Amino acid sequence: MNKQKILLLVIDGLGDRPDERLNDQTPLEAARTPYLNYMAERGATGLLDTISVGVRPGSDTAHLALLGYDPAKYYSGRGPIEAAGVGLNVGKGDVAFRTNFASILGNGQVVDRRAGRIESSTAFESALNKIKVPGFQFAFKAGCEHRGALVVRGKGVSPEVSSNDPGVEGNKEKEIKPTSSALEAKATAAAVEVYLKQARRVLASHPLNKKRRKQKLPLANTILLRGAGAALEIISFKEKYGLDAACIAGGGLYRGVAKTLGMDLINANGATGGKDSNILAKVNAAKTALARKDFIFIHMKGADEYGHDGDALGKKAFIERVDAAVRELLTLENTVVAVTADHSTPCQLKAHSGDPVPLLLYGKGVRRDCTRKFGERDCAVGGLGRLRGLDLMPELMNISGRAEIYGA
Amino acid sequence: MNKQKILLLVIDGLGDRPDERLNDQTPLEAARTPYLNYMAERGATGLLDTISVGVRPGSDTAHLALLGYDPAKYYSGRGPIEAAGVGLNVGKGDVAFRTNFASILGNGQVVDRRAGRIESSTAFESALNKIKVPGFQFAFKAGCEHRGALVVRGKGVSPEVSSNDPGVEGNKEKEIKPTSSALEAKATAAAVEVYLKQARRVLASHPLNKKRRKQKLPLANTILLRGAGAALEIISFKEKYGLDAACIAGGGLYRGVAKTLGMDLINANGATGGKDSNILAKVNAAKTALARKDFIFIHMKGADEYGHDGDALGKKAFIERVDAAVRELLTLENTVVAVTADHSTPCQLKAHSGDPVPLLLYGKGVRRDCTRKFGERDCAVGGLGRLRGLDLMPELMNISGRAEIYGA
Numbered sequence: 001m002n003k004q005k006i007l008l009l010v011i012d013g014l015g016d017r018p019d020e021r022l023n024d025q026t027p028l029e030a031a032r033t034p035y036l037n038y039m040a041e042r043g044a045t046g047l048l049d050t051i052s053v054g055v056r057p058g059s060d061t062a063h064l065a066l067l068g069y070d071p072a073k074y075y076s077g078r079g080p081i082e083a084a085g086v087g088l089n090v091g092k093g094d095v096a097f098r099t100n101f102a103s104i105l106g107n108g109q110v111v112d113r114r115a116g117r118i119e120s121s122t123a124f125e126s127a128l129n130k131i132k133v134p135g136f137q138f139a140f141k142a143g144c145e146h147r148g149a150l151v152v153r154g155k156g157v158s159p160e161v162s163s164n165d166p167g168v169e170g171n172k173e174k175e176i177k178p179t180s181s182a183l184e185a186k187a188t189a190a191a192v193e194v195y196l197k198q199a200r201r202v203l204a205s206h207p208l209n210k211k212r213r214k215q216k217l218p219l220a221n222t223i224l225l226r227g228a229g230a231a232l233e234i235i236s237f238k239e240k241y242g243l244d245a246a247c248i249a250g251g252g253l254y255r256g257v258a259k260t261l262g263m264d265l266i267n268a269n270g271a272t273g274g275k276d277s278n279i280l281a282k283v284n285a286a287k288t289a290l291a292r293k294d295f296i297f298i299h300m301k302g303a304d305e306y307g308h309d310g311d312a313l314g315k316k317a318f319i320e321r322v323d324a325a326v327r328e329l330l331t332l333e334n335t336v337v338a339v340t341a342d343h344s345t346p347c348q349l350k351a352h353s354g355d356p357v358p359l360l361l362y363g364k365g366v367r368r369d370c371t372r373k374f375g376e377r378d379c380a381v382g383g384l385g386r387l388r389g390l391d392l393m394p395e396l397m398n399i400s401g402r403a404e405i406y407g408a
Numbered sequence: 409m410n411k412q413k414i415l416l417l418v419i420d421g422l423g424d425r426p427d428e429r430l431n432d433q434t435p436l437e438a439a440r441t442p443y444l445n446y447m448a449e450r451g452a453t454g455l456l457d458t459i460s461v462g463v464r465p466g467s468d469t470a471h472l473a474l475l476g477y478d479p480a481k482y483y484s485g486r487g488p489i490e491a492a493g494v495g496l497n498v499g500k501g502d503v504a505f506r507t508n509f510a511s512i513l514g515n516g517q518v519v520d521r522r523a524g525r526i527e528s529s530t531a532f533e534s535a536l537n538k539i540k541v542p543g544f545q546f547a548f549k550a551g552c553e554h555r556g557a558l559v560v561r562g563k564g565v566s567p568e569v570s571s572n573d574p575g576v577e578g579n580k581e582k583e584i585k586p587t588s589s590a591l592e593a594k595a596t597a598a599a600v601e602v603y604l605k606q607a608r609r610v611l612a613s614h615p616l617n618k619k620r621r622k623q624k625l626p627l628a629n630t631i632l633l634r635g636a637g638a639a640l641e642i643i644s645f646k647e648k649y650g651l652d653a654a655c656i657a658g659g660g661l662y663r664g665v666a667k668t669l670g671m672d673l674i675n676a677n678g679a680t681g682g683k684d685s686n687i688l689a690k691v692n693a694a695k696t697a698l699a700r701k702d703f704i705f706i707h708m709k710g711a712d713e714y715g716h717d718g719d720a721l722g723k724k725a726f727i728e729r730v731d732a733a734v735r736e737l738l739t740l741e742n743t744v745v746a747v748t749a750d751h752s753t754p755c756q757l758k759a760h761s762g763d764p765v766p767l768l769l770y771g772k773g774v775r776r777d778c779t780r781k782f783g784e785r786d787c788a789v790g791g792l793g794r795l796r797g798l799d800l801m802p803e804l805m806n807i808s809g810r811a812e813i814y815g816a
Contacts, residue, residue: 017773024776051814053795054802058815071815078816227816348773349409352813354806355775377791380452380777386793 013304015344046384065389077229085256236262307345421712423752454792473797485637493664715753
C-alpha cells in the first residue's frame with residue numbers, strides 16, 4: 001500500500017459561536033476562505049471534540065489528544081511540557097513548573113503578572129542559575145517574553161506543591177505549600193520557597209531591572225510558578241506511529257508537546273507564535289520539510305489570541321490570512337492534509353469553550369462529502385461526523401495507508 | 409464568564425417511528441409545532457441515545473443518564489428510586505421495592521395486577537405499617553393509584569431476592585426467593601414472605617376492601633414487589649455540578665430520581681403525571697422557579713402513555729399541547745433550554761424502543777445549524793450529531809458557561 005505523508009495544521013482556538021457583530025455567523029463562517037473551501041469541497045469535514053463532548057480543553061491536554069495521546073493517561077501538569085518547549089530536560093524524578101516573571105511591590109502585592117510583557121528575559125538566566133539550595137538543584141530557562149520554565153532536581157522531589165501565583169493582580173504573591181501530607185511534598189515546597197527568596201534578591205539588583213526602573217517599565221522582580229508536574233513517561237511519536245515527525249510552532253507549549261513526543265522542531269523565519277506570525281513562512285517551511293519528514297504539525301496561534309481579546313473581526317481577518325497561505329497546500333503531492341483546532345475560543349467568552357472544533361481532511365483517498373465550505377455549521381453536517389480528538393490520528397493513519405490491520 | 413441557567417424539558421417517550429396513520433411520519437414530525445421549530449431554527453438539534461446505540465432504556469436508567477449519572481455505576485434496581493419518589497427514606501443497608509396493589513383469588517391466581525387501578529391506596533398505609541416481623545422493620549408508603557414502595561430494614565438485609573409478580577394476569581403469585589446463596593438473601597426472602605402473608609390478611613379484612621367488594625370493584629388484596637435494590641450511594645447533583653436544581657414532575661419515578669439526586673420538588677397546579685396533566689402550569693412553575701434556581705428539570709409523561717396505548721393521533725395532539733406551552737420558554741433570559749426525551753415509545757410497538765431521541769438546544773451561545781424543524785429526521789442531520797445521554801450534562805455545562813477547564 002502506498003504510504004502518504006501527513007500534514008496537520010492546528011489553528012489554535014479556531015472554533016467559535018454565532019457572533020452578533022458578524023450577523024450571527026462565527027468568524028470562520030464569516031471569513032472569505034476560498035482555499036479552505038476548495039479543500040472542503042474536494043475532501044471531507046466534520047466536528048471534533050478534542051477531549052470529549054462539552055469538555056473545555058486546555059491547550060496542553062488538547063494537543064496531546066490531537067496527537068493521539070490520552071491526556072487522562074499522560075497529563076500531569078503543564079510544567080514539564082513548557083520545560084521541554086524551552087529546551088530544559090525533565091528527567092525521571094524531576095519536577096517542572098511553567099514560570100512568569102512578574103512585578104511585585106515591597107509588601108508582596110503582585111501589580112503585573114507579566115512584568116509588562118517584558119521583551120526578553122534570557123538576561124536573567126545566568127544569575128538565577130547560580131542560586132544554591134542545599135539538597136536540590138534548580139535550572140531555569142527563559143521562553144518568549146515573560147515566560148519560562150523551572151526544573152527542580154534532587155532526591156525525593158515531589159510535584160505535590162501549590163502555586164505562588166495569586167491569579168489576580170493586586171493580590172499578594174502566595175506561599176508555595178505542599179498539597180499532600182507526604183514528607184517529599186513538604187521538603188519540596190520549603191526548598192522552592194528558599195529558591196524564590198534568593199531569586200527575588202537576585203532579580204532586585206539585576207542590571208536589566210535597574211535599566212527598566214530608569215525606563216519606568218514594570219520590574220521583573222519575582223517569578224510566579226504554576227503547573228507543577230513530573231516528567232511525562234511517554235512513548236515517542238515515532239515509536240507509536242512509525243512516523244518521522246517535525247513541528248513548526250512559535251509558542252513554547254506547542255514546541256514542548258512536540259519535543260516531549262520526540263518530534264524535531266523546525267524554525268520558520270518570522271514565526272513568532274503570535275498574531276503577527278509569518279504564516280506563509282510556516283507553510284513554506286512545512287512544504288520543504290515534507291521532502292524528508294513523514295508528518296508535519298504546524299501550529300498557528302493568532303486565532304486563539306483574537307478570541308481571548310474578544311475581537312471577532314480580527315479573528316476573521318486572521319483566518320483569511322491563514323487561508324491565503326493554505327493555497328500553498330492545495331497542490332501537495334502524496335500528502336493527506338488535516339486542518340483543525342485544539343479547542344474553540346469564542347470571542348463572546350474570551351476563553352476556551354467545550355464546543356467542538358471544525359475538522360477538514362483533504363488529499364488522495366479522502367472520501368468526499370456534501371460540504372463545500374469550511375465552517376462550523378457546514379462541518380456539523382460533514383461526512384466525518386462528530387469525532388473525538390483521539391480519533392484523529394487513527395483516521396489519518398488509515399487515509400495515509402499506514403494503519404495496521406486489526407485481526408486478519 | 410457569565411453563567412446561564414439551564415432548563416431541561418423531558419417529553420417522556422417522545423421519539424417514534426414512521427406511522428402509516430400519519431402518512432409515514434412520526435407523531436412529532438406530523439405535529440404542528442411552531443414554537444419548537446422556532447427554537448430549532450435558532451438553536452441546534454441532534455439525536456441522543458440515552459444509554460447507547462440500540463439499547464432500550466427503562467425510564468429509571470434513562471433519567472439517570474440524562475442527568476449525568478452512569479446507570480452502569482449507580483443503578484441497582486427501581487425500588488430505591490420509587491421509594492425516594494413517594495418520600496420513603498432508603499438508608500445505607502436498607503432494601504427497597506416498588507409495589508403494586510393487585511387482586512388475587514383464594515388459590516393465589518393474580519386476576520388484576522393493578523387492583524383495577526385503584527384510585528388511592530393511602531388508606532392501607534397505617535394497617536400495613538403495624539405488621540411486625542422479628543429482626544426486620546418494614547415501612548410502606550402509597551404512591552399514585554395502585555403504586556407504592558416498601559422499604560425493608562434490619563441487620564444483613566439483602567437486595568438479592570426475586571419478585572412475587574407473575575408478570576401475566578391469570579398466573580399465580582410467585583414466592584419471593586433468594587437469587588444468591590448468601591445467608592442474608594435467604595433470610596431476607598423468608599422475612600418478606602412472612603410480611604406478605606400478614607399483609608394479605610390485613611388487606612382482606614380492611615374496610616376499603618370491604619367497600620370495594622360491595623362496589624364490585626377489584627380487591628387490593630395482595631402486594632406485588634419488584635425492583636429490589638439497595639440504597640443508591642450517589643453524589644448529589646449540587647455537589648457534582650454546583651447547580652441548585654429543582655424538578656417539576658407528576659410521576660413518582662421522576663420525582664424519585666430528582667429526590668435521590670437532592671433536587672427540590674416543585675408541585676404545579678394540575679400536574680398529574682398523566683395525559684391530562686396541566687402542561688402550561690408546569691412550564692409556568694418552571695419560569696417562576698428559574699428566578700431562584702440554576703437548573704430546572706420538567707418532566708411530561710403524556711407522550712409516553714399515548715405511545716404505550718398505540719395512539720399515534722393522541723400522541724401527536726399531546727405534542728401540540730406541549731408546543732403551545734413551550735411558547736413561554738422562547739423569551740427566557742440568560743437560560744439555555746434543552747428539549748429531549750428519555751426514550752422512544754413507538755406507537756406501533758406500544759413499548760419503549762432503543763431508537764435515539766430528538767434533542768434540541770436553544771439559548772445564547774448555542775451554535776446554529778441548518779435544521780429548521782424539531783422532528784426525528786431533521787434532528788438526524790442536526791448540528792449536534794448523535795450524542796449519548798451522558799454527553800448531555802457536559803454539553804449543557806459548556807454552553808451555560810459552567811464547565812471547568814481540563815488542563816491549562
